[in-house]
Amino acid sequence: MKTGKVLFLTDKYLPFPSSNGTCVSKIVGSYPQKENVYVLAFSSSDAEIPGTNIHYCRYKRNPSSAFNRIFGHCQDDGAVTALFMEACQMIEDQKIDTVVCLYRPVECLLAGLKLKSKYKHLCVIGYFLDNIHEWSTSSRVKDQIFFFNQKRLLHQLYRSFDSILSLKYYQPTFEEMLRKTEKLCYVGLPSLREYSGDAQNMFSSNHINIVYAGSFYANCRRPDQILAFLAEVCAQVPEIRIHLYSWGCQELVDTAKEKMGENLVLCGRVSAEEAERAIHSADILLNVGNDMPYAVPGKLIEYFSTGKPIINFCYRPSDGAAKDCEKYENVFNVYANGDNSVDDCVKFVLNRQSLSWDTLKEKFYDSLPGYTADRILETRLKSKHV
Template identity: 25%
Template sequence: MRFLVLAYSYPPTVNPRAVRWGAIAQRWAAMGHHVDVISGWAPGQPREECHNQLHIRRVGGNLTERMRGLLRPGGAIASPKTDRRSSETQHVGRHSLKKIARACHDATWKKLYWPDSNCLWQTPAVKTAGRLLEEHRYDAVVSVSIPFTSHLVAHRLRSQMRNATWLVDVGDPFSFMDQCTPNNTALYRGKNTAWEHRIFRGSSAVSVTSDETADRYRDLFPDCADKIHVIPPLATQPCGPVNRQLQSEPLKLVYTGTLYRDIRNPRFLFELFGEMLKTIPRRGLELHLYGLVNDCSDIVATYQRKFGSALRVHGTVPPAAAQQAVANADVLINLGNSTSYQLPSKIVDYAATGKPILNLTTIDHDSSAAFLCTHPATMTVRHNDFLDQERIIRDVVGFIAAPPTVDAATLFQWMSPFTVENIADRYLQLVVPTETVQDPTTIWRNAA
């Protein structure tokens, strides 16, 4: 069979959708299917690649990547102390230019673009995909968001798909995103809902990663309810090794991911960590943060001053370094989102390690808590529970000091629904309904 995948983000770009669809496309190609991928181009990436049955074409990107490079913030809070004075002056100058450029961007382009900041990719993607649809007959076309622009590309080419199945794969919701909105919702909220509904109606099937998201969409678009399916997160790392006796000195608590003031605020984590330091000697406990701090930089800086060397902020690091940090951790920290319909993509890779996971939530119906409810090495602490501070601190310290033991067989069984083999098969079941494959969510839901 032949598939066309429209995914703006694709490896070597590193983000949840790129990693997910890079693995699925490779899996389909290994199964003997021909897979054509059209993605966005970024500096340093080849425009075209061909690996046996997998053909990748990267289009557009010249203007948008220059803008993105100019506006992209640094990952860490402070520069290394070894910087020379001239380097510091240059850094300050570049930082000032970035601030000016971002202010201009936010006051003009950001208020006007639609459907998202990747809208300029639509034209070159339509051109390339249109040519491929003329040359080949596809069994299925898959459009992947974010960004929503990918779905608009497929919509514009609907008449050229002939009898191909059109699968709309949704990473994050579009029309009801209240935080980190894709565009100026004061101007486009009605248009966002109307177009997302149009895309759903025109598609053959829609896939999302959580039950909460599926339920929200079924309420919003009841005429499309039967099209909406849940395909769980993909594990990008193999299982294990299962957790060992804690030996590091000091004990390392590790968080990997991006912080957002409105979606994934670290203040609760810092409050809890501060109380833990009072129970465990300061030299015996460290909290390591890996990833962008975004609009939480002031919060992080405040607690850096308070905690000193016990709080280590590493900023953005290469994927291999982040994986090594997880491997060296004694306890993994997950911050649940402030929205029930978004599941942090890293949570399944956390679960695969077999290490203890401290899951911190701020809402009642937290998607991470639901996902991890049967995981054998997880403790969930809700912000409301922190009112009983003494008991919570005692329980958390006990969990860290003597975490549950996870045997390899239990971990392997728990993770089986999230392997690339099961996830790729589940997508095949949607795009080619005659395929007979096991629904991996059955195992997951039965376990819950």
């Protein structure tokens, strides 16, 4: 019997979500009948979120999880069992007919396999918000073993699940690992949302305010090159103020502050609410991409929601964000290993424009949370088991 009830298996959910938990919360929020949507998460919180059916899974971590990540599918056997048992109870009590299993964590996928084996009528969907082949160790042999096991797992998921949703950025990985692709559906990152626009402006109108909100990492997201470039831009446009709502690489940031003076404002790590206010108060947004081949431009999609001009620093001209930036158009790209024109960037800053919400919806329809929710519904309706 089709009840239309959906259960999401994820890691950390509201009120202190992981990045994947945040994506799930946006998809859940897009459902018109939220009473039919359930969430089962790994979390220590007992908070109740109005209008959302949240359940939390209790378990003890397996001390051998590091070994399992390389030589097996599972990070924590106890977590899979706990998740499976709790999900069984919810499926039977609430008459749930569809389960969406997130990756990561891999335990959600493994619990989904067990659920599909027990409940033949159940529509089970794998949802890849992370790339299945991102793990890397210091050992080539361990990497090869991990790749083999992940490929074997993916084939098992493809045979058992009704459908597999993946972010479009991982399409090369899935095409490399799978021969058949009929069950695959590619979606955007579900982070595009309309803002009310009634937030109070945080900055002086006498300045051109550029905002970066996020973290820095020495191995894949360094701030030194982009700040050195922007220092040259500030020399021509002294009214620029670059506000860093960030953490990480503090020595590099402090060195840049000494050189840039009042043009660089260090705000430190702040709450998500304050960072969001800063993003909407900014004249221009700053993005620093990741130095990896299939990086997901999560921060960029969040920025796109504002329609504001973006200065985008990227290590790879053809990284995961390249096509999205080309589609957005209102972007000035600064390349790590390229000849970047300070004069062109100055023109971009002085002639800044914004995009309307209607334009954004048309350009990035697959990044609307409702788009992913619709793909889940389509799979449920097509499933012969439900």
